[in-house]
Amino acid sequence: MIIAEVVRSGFVESVHHGSVAVLGGTSRGDVTSPMFPRSSNKPLQAVGMLRAGLAPREEADLALMSGSHYGEPFHVRRVREILGAAGLDPGALRCPAALPLDEASRNAWLRSQGGPERILMNCSGKHAGMLATCAVNGWPLESYLDPKHPLQVAIVAAVTDLAGEPIAATGVDGCGAPLFAISLTGLARAFQRLVEAPAGTPERRVADAMRAHPEMVAGTGAHDTVLMGAVPGLLAKGGAEGVVAVAVPGRGAVAIKVEDGAMRARTPVLLDELRRLGVEVPELPEIVFGGGEPVGEVRPVR
Numbered sequence: 001m002i003i004a005e006v007v008r009s010g011f012v013e014s015v016h017h018g019s020v021a022v023l024g025g026t027s028r029g030d031v032t033s034p035m036f037p038r039s040s041n042k043p044l045q046a047v048g049m050l051r052a053g054l055a056p057r058e059e060a061d062l063a064l065m066s067g068s069h070y071g072e073p074f075h076v077r078r079v080r081e082i083l084g085a086a087g088l089d090p091g092a093l094r095c096p097a098a099l100p101l102d103e104a105s106r107n108a109w110l111r112s113q114g115g116p117e118r119i120l121m122n123c124s125g126k127h128a129g130m131l132a133t134c135a136v137n138g139w140p141l142e143s144y145l146d147p148k149h150p151l152q153v154a155i156v157a158a159v160t161d162l163a164g165e166p167i168a169a170t171g172v173d174g175c176g177a178p179l180f181a182i183s184l185t186g187l188a189r190a191f192q193r194l195v196e197a198p199a200g201t202p203e204r205r206v207a208d209a210m211r212a213h214p215e216m217v218a219g220t221g222a223h224d225t226v227l228m229g230a231v232p233g234l235l236a237k238g239g240a241e242g243v244v245a246v247a248v249p250g251r252g253a254v255a256i257k258v259e260d261g262a263m264r265a266r267t268p269v270l271l272d273e274l275r276r277l278g279v280e281v282p283e284l285p286e287i288v289f290g291g292g293e294p295v296g297e298v299r300p301v302r
Contacts, residue, residue, distance in 0.1 A: 004265035008296040016265040021184035024252020034168030034181035038239030048158030050202035054133040063213035065129030068122040070219025071100025082128040086135040093118040095175040123175035162190035188255035191247035272300035
């Protein structure tokens with residue numbers, strides 16, 4: 001079904017199809033078939049690490065492990081510190097080499113340092129957490145991305161438990177880690193469990209860490225970071241291919257999948273759903289430009 005449209009100069013230029021699971025409201029589209037949540041899986045994976053014995057130095061580390069950082073200097077420094085505390089260095093990372101997602105940080109890196117590195121990849125915080133979990137358990141390090149590795153087995157158990165449904169398929173994420181397919185309803189259910197869990201539990205620790213340190217979850221100006229900084233109690237984590245999941249205690253949870261993977265459709269639809277749940281959210285417009293000037297927007301469709 002159509003969930004968003006692109007308007008240019010008053011004319012509907014394009015549309016995006018997708019599905020929206022809403023706990024506490026009305027779902028739309030196919031919210032029961034499996035899909036890959038991509039990086040929206042990260043908070044669930046972090047819960048699995050905590051359950052397996054991960055002991056972060058501080059909660060900001062846990063927020064970074066649960067996020068997709070933008071490669072700003074404070075992100076990269078913290079990844080190094082997480083690895084160092086586990087007796088490791090960036091050479092242990094098995095994610096691909098990349099450049100910072102943040103434009104200013106990327107330009108500065110290219111001017112002063114050179115090319116892509118694994119520690120700059122937006123998933124390096126998660127990978128550092130995976131390695132730290134292996135280190136505390138004495139598990140093999142080089143094979144930590146193998147789906148049969150004890151770490152990944154523990155993560156599967158956590159994702160299955162939080163989603164309240166079995167994993168339908170296992171793939172390989174962009175960062176090389178195993179990726180688990182669940183339904184949009186299962187993803188929304190998992191996020192709601194994180195924000196409503198008792199204080200001190202692994203689930204609540206992840207939610208609290210992300211909400212207390214939203215800058216670690218994404219980066220300066222990123223929608224996840226802005227939303228968590230602006231709305232008390234809100235937990236948000238976006239993923240590639242048009243996925244995003246959000247939960248607000250006492251209000252509900254929303255998980256969205258844009259069928260064509262377009263990232264520009266996520267936020268307008270998400271904000272519309274949150275407002276319908278009674279959540280006051282900031283304006284984060286997806287502007288359409290013409291000749292360098294705003295001439296339209298991406299807007300939700302119901």
